[in-house]
Amino acid sequence: xxxxxxxxxxxxxxxxxxxxxxxxxxxxxxxxxxxxxxxxxxxxxxxxxxxxxxxxxxxxxxxxxxxxxxxxxxxxxxxxxxxxxxxxxxxxxxxxxxxxxxxxxxxxxxxxxxxxxxxxxxxxxxxxxxxxxxxxxxxxxxxxxxxxxxxxxxxxxxxxxxxxxxxxxxxxxxxxxxxxxxxxxxxxxxxxxxxxxxxxxxxxxxxxxxxxxxxxxxxxxxxxxxxxxxxxxxxxxxxxxxxxxxxxxxxxxxxxxxxxxxxxxxxxxxxxxxxxxxxxxxxxxxxxxxxxxxxxxxxxxxxxxxxxxxxxxxxxxxxxxxxxxxxxxxxxxxxxxxxxxxxxxxxxxxxxxxxxxxxxxxxxxxxxxxxxxxxxxxxxxxxxxxxxxxxxxxxxxxxxxxxxxxxxxxxxxxxxxxxxxxxxxxxxxxxxxxxxxxxxxxxxxxxxxxxxxxxxxxxxxxxxxxxxxxxxxxxxxxxxxxxxxxxxxxxxxxxxxxxxxxxxxxxxxxxxxxxxxxxxxxxxxx
Amino acid sequence: xxxxxxxxxxxxxxxxxxxxxxxxxxxxxxxxxxxxxxxxxxxxxxxxxxxxxxxxxxxxxxxxxxxxxxxxxxxxxxxxxxxxxxxxxxxxxxxxxxxxxxxxxxxxxxxxxxxxxxxxxxxxxxxxxxxxxxxxxxxxxxxxxxxxxxxxxxxxxxxxxxxxxxxxxxxxxxxxxxxxxxxxxxxxxxxxxxxxxxxxxxxxxxxxxxxxxxxxxxxxxxxxxxxxxxxxxxxxxxxxxxxxxxxxxxxxxxxxxxxxxxxxxxxxxxxxxxxxxxxxxxxxxxxxxxxxxxxxxxxxxxxxxxxxxxxxxxxxxxxxxxxxxxxxxxxxxxxxxxxxxxxxxxxxxxxxxxxxxxxxxxxxxx
Numbered sequence: 072x073x074x075x076x077x078x079x080x081x082x083x084x085x086x087x088x089x090x091x092x093x094x095x096x097x098x099x100x101x102x103x104x105x106x107x108x109x110x111x112x113x114x115x116x117x118x119x120x121x122x123x124x125x126x127x128x129x130x131x132x133x134x135x136x137x138x139x140x141x142x143x144x145x146x147x148x149x150x151x152x153x154x155x156x157x158x159x160x161x162x163x164x165x166x167x168x169x170x171x172x173x174x175x176x177x178x179x180x181x182x183x184x185x186x187x188x189x190x191x192x193x194x195x196x197x198x199x200x201x202x203x204x205x206x207x208x209x210x211x212x213x214x215x216x217x218x219x220x221x222x223x224x225x226x227x228x229x230x231x232x233x234x235x236x237x238x239x240x241x242x243x244x245x246x247x248x249x250x251x252x253x254x255x256x257x258x259x260x261x262x263x264x265x266x267x268x269x270x271x272x273x274x275x276x277x278x279x280x281x282x283x284x285x286x287x288x289x290x291x292x293x294x295x296x297x298x299x300x301x302x303x304x305x306x307x308x309x310x311x312x313x314x315x316x317x318x319x320x321x322x323x324x325x326x327x328x329x330x331x332x333x334x335x336x337x338x339x340x341x342x343x344x345x346x347x348x349x350x351x352x353x354x355x356x357x358x359x360x361x362x363x364x365x366x367x368x369x370x371x372x373x374x375x376x377x378x379x380x381x382x383x384x385x386x387x388x389x390x391x392x393x394x395x396x397x398x399x400x401x402x403x404x405x406x407x408x409x410x411x412x413x414x415x416x417x418x419x420x421x422x423x424x425x426x427x428x429x430x431x432x433x434x435x436x437x438x439x440x441x442x443x444x445x446x447x448x449x450x451x452x453x454x455x456x457x458x459x460x461x462x463x464x465x466x467x468x469x470x471x472x473x474x475x476x477x478x479x480x481x482x483x484x485x486x487x488x489x490x491x492x493x494x495x496x497x498x499x500x501x502x503x504x505x506x507x508x509x510x511x512x513x514x515x516x517x518x519x520x521x522x523x524x525x526x527x528x529x530x531x532x533x534x535x536x537x538x539x540x541x542x543x544x545x546x547x548x549x550x551x552x553x554x555x556x557x558x559x560x561x562x563x564x565x566x567x568x569x570x571x572x573x574x575x576x577x578x579x580x581x582x583x584x585x586x587x588x589x590x591x592x593x594x595x596x597x
Numbered sequence: 598x599x600x601x602x603x604x605x606x607x608x609x610x611x612x613x614x615x616x617x618x619x620x621x622x623x624x625x626x627x628x629x630x631x632x633x634x635x636x637x638x639x640x641x642x643x644x645x646x647x648x649x650x651x652x653x654x655x656x657x658x659x660x661x662x663x664x665x666x667x668x669x670x671x672x673x674x675x676x677x678x679x680x681x682x683x684x685x686x687x688x689x690x691x692x693x694x695x696x697x698x699x700x701x702x703x704x705x706x707x708x709x710x711x712x713x714x715x716x717x718x719x720x721x722x723x724x725x726x727x728x729x730x731x732x733x734x735x736x737x738x739x740x741x742x743x744x745x746x747x748x749x750x751x752x753x754x755x756x757x758x759x760x761x762x763x764x765x766x767x768x769x770x771x772x773x774x775x776x777x778x779x780x781x782x783x784x785x786x787x788x789x790x791x792x793x794x795x796x797x798x799x800x801x802x803x804x805x806x807x808x809x810x811x812x813x814x815x816x817x818x819x820x821x822x823x824x825x826x827x828x829x830x831x832x833x834x835x836x837x838x839x840x841x842x843x844x845x846x847x848x849x850x851x852x853x854x855x856x857x858x859x860x861x862x863x864x865x866x867x868x869x870x871x872x873x874x875x876x877x878x879x880x881x882x883x884x885x886x887x888x889x890x891x892x893x894x895x896x897x898x899x900x901x902x903x904x905x906x907x908x909x910x911x912x913x914x915x916x917x918x919x920x921x922x923x924x925x926x927x928x929x930x931x932x933x934x935x936x937x938x939x940x941x942x943x944x945x946x947x948x949x950x951x952x953x954x955x956x957x958x959x960x961x962x963x
Contacts, residue, residue, distance in 0.1 A: 547665060550668075550707065550709075551663070551668065553704050553705065553706050553707050553709075554662075554668060554669075554672055554704065556705075557672055557676065557704055557711065558630075558662060558671070558672050558675055560679075561672075561675040561676045561678065561679040562617055562620055562621055562624075562675055562679075564617075564679040564682060564683065565613055565614060565616060565617025565618075565620075565675065565678055565679050565682055566614065566617030566618045566620070566621045567614075567617075568617075568621045573621060573624055576624045576625060576627065577624060577630075577662075579627060580624065580627055580628070580629060580630075580663060581663065583627065584629055584663035587663075588663065588664070588665055
């Protein structure tokens with residue numbers, strides 16, 4: 072007995088010493104830093120997400136500069152600079168050098184931040200692979216100084232380790248700039264930084280992005296609109312979307328003095344009547360103290376909350392891109408000849424509001440060979456990995472594209488010169504894993520994506536039919552011109568009339584008969 | 598303009614020239630050149646109860662050049678017509694296969710052939726027969742000759758005198774056009790036509806025609822127009838009874854009905870092809886019982902049942918009690934029986950017993 076206690080104490084000692092940072096060190100693959108290519112992408116992504124979220128909150132038209140410098144074969148420096156509101160001095164070390172600081176995890180609000188562990192993960196990865204500190208400059212007002220920091224993370228304590236803290240001249244009204252050096256690999260293609268930034272530019276038409284590649288190529292993604300996205304509102308959790316663990320945590324942290332008060336003030340769509348009904352159903356007194364709720368009681372309450380009828384959460388908390396702006400985004404980045412966009416009204420899955428937006432670009436200079444290119448987005452962030460595991464992919468491949476003018480064999484990706492953009496905006500995007508690459512397969516979500524795809528598909532089909540028919544019509548005219556000499560020579564033999572006379576007359580009739588022939592195909596007037 | 602009614606000449610050349618002139622007249626008037634032709638389909642065929650044969654109705658289809666659906670057919674029609682006119686001008690005959698190759702050509706600047714398969718040119722030739730009123734033989738286009746005949750008959754063909762009773766084992770081969778054959782001496786009492794060439798060889802070896810003083814004639818499968826016309830001439834010029842011997846299956850029945858009433862496709866030429874007085878000798882469903890042929894059943898396929906149903910529903914057979922009884926029996930037995938199954942009773946059972954008895958007892962269907 073005593074011996075066991077001692078072992079347990081030993082274990083406890085060891086356990087205490089495993090900090091979040093150390094956990095990260097050992098499990099970096101869970102967080103998207105599993106290979107050098109992906110580490111580079113994650114770093115650019117976290118920095119851009121922060122910049123865009125900050126600009127949206129501060130109502131600033133974003134102007135972001137991303138630069139990737141090649142230091143050595145397997146070493147790169149990522150520099151991201153924005154014109155955002157800047158960060159107050161005290162916050163800088165914690166935001167960049169403390170893991171999970173200010174995590175948006177329990178907040179139900181549509182923002183980019185839900186999708187990564189945060190920029191501090193990149194700082195840690197940098198120090199693990201290069202031993203170097205990350206450099207941050209931030210300025211919050213033209214009359215205030217710019218703060219310069221060189222930061223590392225104390226991995227055993229998960230606290231910032233400040234190497235330099237200075238005031239510097241920075242010729243900028245406000246904004247933040249970070250420099251992170253890391254072991255990485257740069258490559259082009261579907262899962263590249265290039266592709267990521269292009270995706271960001273499509274779904275953030277309000278942003279101007281300047282990107283300098285490792286090959287010193289400068290790409291400027293111009294702003295397509297001065298219209299700022301409406302800031303999404305944070306909402307209270309809906310009883311249908313809560314998990315037991317979170318409910319228990321909320322019960323202990325609440326400042327409400329009664330269970331009824333807790334339910335009405337910390338959840339949306341629960342009034343006193345509904346709260347009472349839930350308590351009754353759980354066999355709990357509505358006046359009891361939330362902190363006094365035992366684990367068993369919490370479970371009963373949880374079940375009661377799922378059973379009582381509650382109206383759907385409000386959906387005006389979302390900030391979709393909107394059909395017109397999405398179209399602007401597509402037009403500036405995809406060289407197609409036809410664009411369709413659809414932005415569907417918000418609906419709800421498991422108590423979380425979400426909205427699906429779809430854009431299709433067709434024809435023009437888009438690749439004519441091979442399957443359609445699918446671009447997936449969640450809360451305006453491109454999803455580049457795990458396409459096969461994503462609900463969006465399932466919705467696209469399960470849609471029958473043949474009636475919409477694209478080729479498709481079975482339940483495969485359709486084939487044709489098209490790009491399909493699918494954006495899911497939600498207060499809580501359900502990812503399949505912590506790496507947050509793929510959206511989980513909820514029926515409500517797949518159904519909504521399919522409806523949006525069908526809506527776009529119908530318009531695409533109309534366009535393709537008209538377009539292709541116009542082409543066929545021309546081909547047919549050319550064909551008649553080839554038939555005419557043959558018919559003329561046969562008729563000349565039969566009748567004795569001169570072949571050239573017959574030919575000339577037939578060519579004249581062809582012009583006259585052309586409009587009638589369109590009708591023969593049921594296409595209507597060309 | 599009705600190019601069809603005008604074309605009832607027998608002179609192919611003139612009819613073709615007129616067809617050409619009519620189309621060119623359309624073109625001069627800047628009209629979409631159009632050929633009218635009777636519809637060759639069940640919907641435009643009726644049974645003439647007086648003549649007891651199929652006749653073509655009045656439905657006319659238009660074939661216009663400047664119509665996406667018709668253009669190629671139109672081109673094929675004028676092309677094959679010009680081939681026919683050339684043949685007539687040069688006084689030469691060409692086989693249907695020759696005509697196919699004479700019309701087959703890739704249109705310059707395209708990957709399109711004027712005709713790709715012989716069935717296309719064959720179909721256009723049948724159209725031209727209706728358009729011009731001249732048979733394909735009159736347009737100097739001939740089908741492969743097929744089929745043999747022997748019997749107590751002497752004819753003159755292309756200046757040669759031919760005795761049909763002195764032709765050994767092969768017999769006289771029936772040409773595709775029999776119009777110019779002269780019958781010099783016809784001693785036979787009746788004609789026996791059979792679907793199978795192999796049965797004809799059996800009967801010729803047994804000298805069935807000599808013993809029974811008849812003519813035996815066969816083609817392989819579907820009866821050629823040459824043979825149908827030859828049978829009709831014997832029937833009309835010498836009033837010879839004609840008996841038909843086919844397999845007991847829907848196809849065999851169909852062969853018989855085409856000889857008797859004509860076909861939908863050639864309803865326009867019924868007058869010179871059909872023989873309403875022809876009789877069906879066998880094999881019948883009753884023969885199966887009588888001669889115990891059940892053990893030689895061949896199971897009917899879905900396509901056989903479909904064809905049987907189609908035949909049974911033809912308006913000209915719908916009220917024929919005797920035939921409907923056969924159709925019903927065949928359907929119930931779900932089986933076909935070949936003529937040659939009679940050989941199970943002995944190689945010459947057919948010539949020594951089956952046929953003489955049937956004819957003597959007038960055991961046939963009308």
